[in-house]
Amino acid sequence: MGRWEPGAPQRLQRAALELFTEQGFDATTVAGIAERAGVTERTFFRHYADKREVLFAGEDEFREPFLRAVTEGPAGAPALDLVRGALAAACAAFEAGRSRDHARARQRVVDAHPPLRERELLKLAGLAAAVGDALVARGVPPLRARLGGELAVSVFAAAFALWTAPGEERDLVRLQAEAMAEVLALVDRPGELPGQVPGQVPG
Amino acid sequence: MGRWEPGAPQRLQRAALELFTEQGFDATTVAGIAERAGVTERTFFRHYADKREVLFAGEDEFREPFLRAVTEGPAGAPALDLVRGALAAACAAFEAGRSRDHARARQRVVDAHPPLRERELLKLAGLAAAVGDALVARGVPPLRARLGGELAVSVFAAAFALWTAPGEERDLVRLQAEAMAEVLALVDRPGELPGQVPGQVPG
Known part of the structure; x- marks a missing residue:
C-alpha cells in the first residue's frame, strides 16, 4: 500500500x-x-x-464541538445552560462520527490496560480544564468555572460508560441528559426529577 | 540508623x-x-x-474518614448531605494530620511531573469510585451515586488546589464549603449563594 x-x-x-x-x-x-x-x-x-494516542483520536473530535458550544452559547446564558448545551452538542457530534461497536471494543481495551486508563484520565482532566477556561472567558467566576468543567466531564464520562455498556440501546445525547438530571436530583433542584429529560440546547 | x-x-x-x-x-x-x-x-x-507511591500516603489518610462519613451518616439523609458531611469530616481529618507547607511543596512537585500527576488522577478516580460505591450501599441509585462520588472528589480537589496556592490562608474545611457553595450556585439551587457557607456536618 x-x-x-x-x-x-x-x-x-x-x-x-x-x-x-x-x-x-x-x-x-x-x-x-x-x-x-x-x-x-x-x-x-x-x-x-x-x-497510546492512537486510541484517543475520538477525544479530539469531541473536544472541539464541546468548547465551541461554550464559546458560542447565547449571550447572558447562565453557566449551567452553557454546560448543558455543550454536552448535548458534543455528544451529538461525537455519536454522529463514531461506530458504537468500535467505541465498545475500544472502551473494553482501555479499561483493561492501566497505561491506557491513565492516558484517558489525563485527557479527561485536560478537557475539564479547557471547559473551565472557556467558561471563565464567558464571565463565569474561576472556581465555579473549574467545577463546571469537571461536572461537564463527569456527566460525559458517566453517559459514555453507559453508552458503551453491553446491551444498552439509548443514545448518547439521551444518556447525558439523564446523567445531568441525576446531578440536579442529587443537589435537589426543585422542578427537575430523574426521568424528566428537559431540552438540552439553550436558546 | x-x-x-x-x-x-x-x-x-x-x-x-x-x-x-x-x-x-x-x-x-x-x-x-x-x-x-x-x-x-x-x-x-x-x-x-x-x-511514586511515597508521595500519596496522605490520600489514604483522607480516604478512610471520607468513606466512614458516608457509611455512618444519619439514616435517611439525602445523598447530598452525605457528600457534604463526608467532605467536611475528611478535610478536617486531613488538615489536622498535615503540614500545609509540606502539602504545598508536595503539590508543586506533583504538578510539575507528569508521572506523578497521572498517579494522582488515578488515585482521585479510585476515591470517586469508592465514594460512589459507599453511596450505593446507602441506597442512592447507581448513576446518581457515581456522579455524587465524582462531585465530592472535584470539590475536594478544587479546595485542595486553593489551600496549597501561594498566600492562601483560609483553611481546607472552609474552602471545601465555599467550593460546594459554588457547585450549588452553578446549578442555581435557590436559597444558597456563594459566600453563604452553611453548616457542613449533618445531624
Missing part, C-alpha cells in the same frame, strides 16, 4: 484496537500496528505520538 | 519530596530516597510499592 492515503488514521485505530485486544498493550508495537494497518511506521508517527 | 523505627514513613516522604524537587522525578531512585531518609531500601519497600 502507499505511504499515505485517505483513511490511514481509521485503519491505524482499528489495527491498534485489534492488536491490543489480541495480544495486550505491552506486547503490541508501533511497527506491528502499522503493519496490520498496511502503512509505514512513518505514517503512524505522522498521525500519532505513541501507541 | 536501625532497619525500622517509628517515623520512617514520614522521613521517606520528606526525603522523596526533597529529591524530586532538587533533581527531578526521573533522576531520583528508591535507593537515593532511602539513603536520604536514613533507612534501608527494604524499609522503603515495606511501606511503598514504588517511588
